[in-house]
Amino acid sequence: MPQPFSQEQVARHKQANIMLSRVAGSLYWMSRYLERAENVARLVDVNLQILLDFGQVSDETLKEHWLPILRSTDDEDLFFQLYENADSESVTEFLTFRPENPNSLFSCISSARENARQVRDQISSEMWEVLNEAYHFIKSADATRVWHDGASAFYDQIKRYSHLFQGITVSTFSRSEGFEFIQFGKYLERADKTTRLLDMKYHILLPKVTDVGGAVDAAQWHAVLRSASAVEAYRRFYVADILFAKVIEFLIFQDSFPRSLVFCLQQMDHFAHLIADVPEDEYRSPGERRFGKFLNNLHFTTVQDIIQQGLHEFLMEVQDEIGAFGSHLYNTFMFAPPVDLQAEIRFHQQQEQQQQAC
Amino acid sequence: MLFDNYQPEDFFDEMFTADGSVRPHYRGVADALNPVDPGEFRNKQAAVEAAFMRGGVTFTVYSDAQGTERIFPFDCVPRVISAEEWDVVERGLIQRLTALNLFLHDIYHEQKILKDRVIPPQYLLTAKHFRREFMHFEVPKDVYVHICGSDLIRDRDGRYLVLEDNLRCPSGASYMLENRAALKRTFPELFQASGVRPVSHYPAELLKAMQHCAPKNFDGRDAPQCVLLTPGVFNSAYFEHAFLARQMGIPIVEGRDLVVRDFKVFMRTTAGLVKVDVIYRRIDDDFLDPSVFRPDSLLGVPGLVNAYRAGNVSLANSIGTGVADDKVVYYFVPRMIRYYLGEEPILPNVDTYLASEPEDCAFILDNLDKLVVKSANEAGGYGMLMGPWASRQEIADFRVQIEANPRNFIAQHPISLSRHPTWVDDRFEGRHIDLRPYILCGEKIVVTPGGLTRVALRKGSLVVNSSQGGGSKDTWVLRHGVR
Numbered sequence: 001m002p003q004p005f006s007q008e009q010v011a012r013h014k015q016a017n018i019m020l021s022r023v024a025g026s027l028y029w030m031s032r033y034l035e036r037a038e039n040v041a042r043l044v045d046v047n048l049q050i051l052l053d054f055g056q057v058s059d060e061t062l063k064e065h066w067l068p069i070l071r072s073t074d075d076e077d078l079f080f081q082l083y084e085n086a087d088s089e090s091v092t093e094f095l096t097f098r099p100e101n102p103n104s105l106f107s108c109i110s111s112a113r114e115n116a117r118q119v120r121d122q123i124s125s126e127m128w129e130v131l132n133e134a135y136h137f138i139k140s141a142d143a144t145r146v147w148h149d150g151a152s153a154f155y156d157q158i159k160r161y162s163h164l165f166q167g168i169t170v171s172t173f174s175r176s177e178g179f180e181f182i183q184f185g186k187y188l189e190r191a192d193k194t195t196r197l198l199d200m201k202y203h204i205l206l207p208k209v210t211d212v213g214g215a216v217d218a219a220q221w222h223a224v225l226r227s228a229s230a231v232e233a234y235r236r237f238y239v240a241d242i243l244f245a246k247v248i249e250f251l252i253f254q255d256s257f258p259r260s261l262v263f264c265l266q267q268m269d270h271f272a273h274l275i276a277d278v279p280e281d282e283y284r285s286p287g288e289r290r291f292g293k294f295l296n297n298l299h300f301t302t303v304q305d306i307i308q309q310g311l312h313e314f315l316m317e318v319q320d321e322i323g324a325f326g327s328h329l330y331n332t333f334m335f336a337p338p339v340d341l342q343a344e345i346r347f348h349q350q351q352e353q354q355q356q357a358c
Numbered sequence: 359m360l361f362d363n364y365q366p367e368d369f370f371d372e373m374f375t376a377d378g379s380v381r382p383h384y385r386g387v388a389d390a391l392n393p394v395d396p397g398e399f400r401n402k403q404a405a406v407e408a409a410f411m412r413g414g415v416t417f418t419v420y421s422d423a424q425g426t427e428r429i430f431p432f433d434c435v436p437r438v439i440s441a442e443e444w445d446v447v448e449r450g451l452i453q454r455l456t457a458l459n460l461f462l463h464d465i466y467h468e469q470k471i472l473k474d475r476v477i478p479p480q481y482l483l484t485a486k487h488f489r490r491e492f493m494h495f496e497v498p499k500d501v502y503v504h505i506c507g508s509d510l511i512r513d514r515d516g517r518y519l520v521l522e523d524n525l526r527c528p529s530g531a532s533y534m535l536e537n538r539a540a541l542k543r544t545f546p547e548l549f550q551a552s553g554v555r556p557v558s559h560y561p562a563e564l565l566k567a568m569q570h571c572a573p574k575n576f577d578g579r580d581a582p583q584c585v586l587l588t589p590g591v592f593n594s595a596y597f598e599h600a601f602l603a604r605q606m607g608i609p610i611v612e613g614r615d616l617v618v619r620d621f622k623v624f625m626r627t628t629a630g631l632v633k634v635d636v637i638y639r640r641i642d643d644d645f646l647d648p649s650v651f652r653p654d655s656l657l658g659v660p661g662l663v664n665a666y667r668a669g670n671v672s673l674a675n676s677i678g679t680g681v682a683d684d685k686v687v688y689y690f691v692p693r694m695i696r697y698y699l700g701e702e703p704i705l706p707n708v709d710t711y712l713a714s715e716p717e718d719c720a721f722i723l724d725n726l727d728k729l730v731v732k733s734a735n736e737a738g739g740y741g742m743l744m745g746p747w748a749s750r751q752e753i754a755d756f757r758v759q760i761e762a763n764p765r766n767f768i769a770q771h772p773i774s775l776s777r778h779p780t781w782v783d784d785r786f787e788g789r790h791i792d793l794r795p796y797i798l799c800g801e802k803i804v805v806t807p808g809g810l811t812r813v814a815l816r817k818g819s820l821v822v823n824s825s826q827g828g829g830s831k832d833t834w835v836l837r838h839g840v841r
Contacts, residue, residue: 009630009631010624010630010631010632010633011627011629011630011631011632018583018609018625018627018629018632019627019628019629020609020611020615020625020626020627020628021615021626021627021628022612022614022615022626023609024628114591117414117591117596117600118591120414120597120600120601120604121600121601121603121604121609121610122604125413128413128414129412129413129414132412132413132414133412136411136412177628275628333628334628336614336615336626338614339614339617339660341648341656341660344617344618344649344660344661345648345649345653345660346649347660347661348618348647348649348660348661348664349649351621351661351664352649352650352664355664
């Protein structure tokens with residue numbers, strides 16, 4: 001009898017560790033959401049601190065300061081549905097506490113924990129407890145108090161939860177398929193966030209052309225580096241001034257720095273090979289080949305090429321590639337299409353009737 | 359001293375005799391706790407609660423849109439059962455589950471117990487959870503109930519009585535294990551030389567019971583593939599499902615993770631479909647398979663029953679066990695024990711009246727303000743009338759319901775449940791308790807020494823359910839020869 005639904009294949013080999021597709025998906029999203037939370041925390045924290053350097057600022061300056069941040073995460077429209085003015089308090093609240101914003105810290109941590117809850121039997125108790133603690137921490141905090149008690153301490157704590165979680169994962173979680181999904185999710189999210197950080201600068205409108213290379217410009221690039229926790233590492237490489245080409249080069253190509261684009265892409269490639277169970281230098285499916293080609297091209301690209309092409313255009317292309325590869329892996333290994341329940345019910349009822357007729 | 363002002367009052371107190379002296383098997387606990395400063399006890403109690411919150415040992419309050427999570431309140435004074443007392447309880451529980459499994463086999467086959475008029479047939483045939491479709495179906499190794507939780511209470515004389523049997527998906531075993539772990543962390547000194555029997559082997563025993571009932575072939579693998587089927591993360595008992603699956607090292611699956619092909623159950627993994635042999639299901643019969651039972655169920659797996667009938671997958675518990683925890687059928691369990699085993703019941707039932715017997719019914723209706731009335735198929739403390747504490751309106755409502763459908767009701771005299779010292783408002787007060795032991799049936803019947811002691815935290819309340827202000831305690835069974 002023809003079956004009314006797509007046929008999934010019975011596993012070819014007997015696995016040592018069986019992993020449900022749903023579980024793989026939850027581990028992946030758990031990891032991505034926590035990484036996203038860490039990035040948002042750093043972004044807000046750094047930008048609040050920069051404002052302190054500016055001294056008294058007008059409403060207009062504040063708006064110019066915060067808008068690019070909202071644009072870089074594609075959240076501008078949602079923001080203006082909820083608020084009239086983009087100032088420090090409204091943007092901070094939006095990016096930190098608003099449940100309506102799926103990318104707010106609160107939403108990210110809740111989602112990370114909710115995904116962890118679905119796979120509590122799979123992760124170590126220590127991993128779960130950190131996420132659970134982070135959730136209760138942010139749930140019991142409120143904007144006004146954070147604002148008054150010093151925002152930096154609050155965001156530091158969020159970053160610390162993320163780092164703690166990563167450390168605990170490395171030291172308590174088996175190096176099995178689950179680990180590969182967690183790492184793949186983390187590096188994908190981080191690669192994406194690094195491109196958005198760099199792109200943020202594109203959205204900042206400098207008042208005058210002469211400001212390029214000036215004090216404001218340098219301060220802004222400094223902020224970008226800090227948002228990626230990269231200032232100290234950058235200084236170790238380029239000691240002196242913060243120059244925009246050097247910053248770009250560092251954040252894109254420095255393959256020893258764990259938040260640079262190339263580092264993250266290489267890690268994605270590495271873990272994707274482990275997940276697909278394919279040797280490191282082979283690319284078999286169309287999705288893998290496309291990503292391999294892209295990665296290879298990147299190795300032969302210089303920072304001058306990028307500036308010539310336009311940083312923004314380059315970053316858009318990178319985001320597309322990351323998105324495509326992420327979807328490819330997700331659809332291949334993590335997404336189990338929902339069964340058509342009604343078709344299934346009819347099918348099994350018919351089978352039973354045939355059985356009885358025999 | 360911490361217990362100095364404690365009043366046992368006019369109840370059976372687990373820890374103190376009527377004249378106020380400590381019972382022998384509680385001496386260790388009394389000696390260890392008495393010198394503790396009240397402030398320190400308060401701190402430790404708070405520390406346990408914080409640890410449960412951090413660990414997510416919580417249940418979700420359904421009625422709350424905020425998704426508030428609460429811990430199941432835990433009381434730090436353990437409930438202690440002496441070795442001699444436990445021997446009797448254990449034998450009684452094994453006897454009872456043996457008879458219940460024989461009963462289930464009988465009524466799904468020859469129905470001798472009905473033909474011999476030991477149980478009037480109409481009671482069985484009208485039981486809500488009797489699954490006619492499974493007549494003459496062979497369950498693996500003739501075990502119907504693999505996991506059983508029978509609720510025990512003690513009356514004013516300290517006699518153990520069976521209040522009800524839970525033969526479908528009894529819950530709470532995870533709290534038994536978490537409570538023990540929590541008390542060990544908080545009061546390690548209590549355990550020194552206490553002679554408490556461990557409970558930590560429960561998950562291993564549960565897995566053994568599952569493997570025992572596996573279908574004959576499992577495709578050349580060394581061990582059958584067992585899974586735990588949960589309704590999902592929004593179920594209030596999800597914590598327990600995840601906990602037990604993790605302890606047993608088996609996957610926890612939802613209905614959408616499973617698919618049935620060629621009368622076999624598969625789970626959808628990253629490498630493709632993998633066959634499943636045994637399912638510990640935490641979903642009621644009605645929701646198990648929408649192609650057979652409730653078609654609106656989104657929790658189940660279409661085709662699961664076909665695979666089960668074909669003998670390609672085993673379920674723990676089997677389908678149709680709910681017929682034996684119908685509260686009307688409960689009434690007949692002592693008769694089953696005599697009929698199948700030729701023995702006297704070791705653990706008696708609570709005296710029960712059946713509303714469907716005309717004489718009993720007249721008595722019930724005349725005494726609604728003195729009796730506890732229960733619906734035959736409700737659990738969790740719902741569908742119940744506590745006569746002496748009920749309003750006139752509630753009594754009138756129940757009268758109408760009973761007259762309309764007498765088959766659905768039983769009544770019992772309120773039992774003055776035993777009490778136990780419990781930490782309330784910074785001191786010890788007596789609170790009513792019960793006991794849910796966990797009985798597993800695999801190759802043989804194993805009773806975990808202890809179980810879940812539930813305590814009604816509200817003063818004077820007899821309702822111990824977590825949904826209605828109940829808490830719990832660690833439950834100790836002592837080794838023989840421990841003083």
